[in-house]
Amino acid sequence: SYVENLFIKRNVELITGTAVTEIIDTKCLLNNGKSIDFGLMVWSTGVKQTKLIIDISDSKIEKLRNGRLVVNDYLQAIDKTTNKPVNNGSVFALGDCAGNKSKPLPLLAQVASQQGIHLAKELNKHGIAGILSGNGNKFSYNHLGSMANIGQWKGVFDSANIDVNATGTDITGPPLKGFSAFLLWRAAYWTKQVSITNKMLILMYWFKSAVFGRDISRF
8 A cells, every 4th residue: 555655665664463462571572473672662552431431330331342332323322221322311422432333433533523513503402301302313424534644745535435334334435645635634634723823823833844844852
């Protein structure tokens, strides 16, 4: 792939289909029986649930295998014993801590953002009583694409739709790559800022970094 070939050119060794089983001093043990010696390790793993979600008993509220709270199409948490919404449907969950059993959406910021906007509109329009009486609308996710900045003025962007069903997530479609994807990533990042002040500061930092390089000094 484009990213894989780019990393190889940068002398980055990629190991795929492999999991870390244990870290011992300066040695990383893998599940294929091999090990990697290191001086400095930067550990970047999957999303872990917050203590609040972990402490919720899975004997009362249903959870997915990864610890996310099970929700229905209205983002209501589900009682494990009755298989109905918790507390008559007045408990909602969204973002990384929640997942629909039949439509497990990916752990992305745009998922949480769309869920938050949807729930806020529903509460403002119908109120809790209106939603509990059945006047609410189901949440529908609109995938806006996935993008990443991979350094040196390059990026990748996949605008494909995500077809979410009971079997998992299927992502298909041609990606955008290189400098054009990098510009798109920066444009999306900049437009998502909530204040004019932040937008101006970000432009200044980007300009300073482009002219003078990234400042890594500390004092």
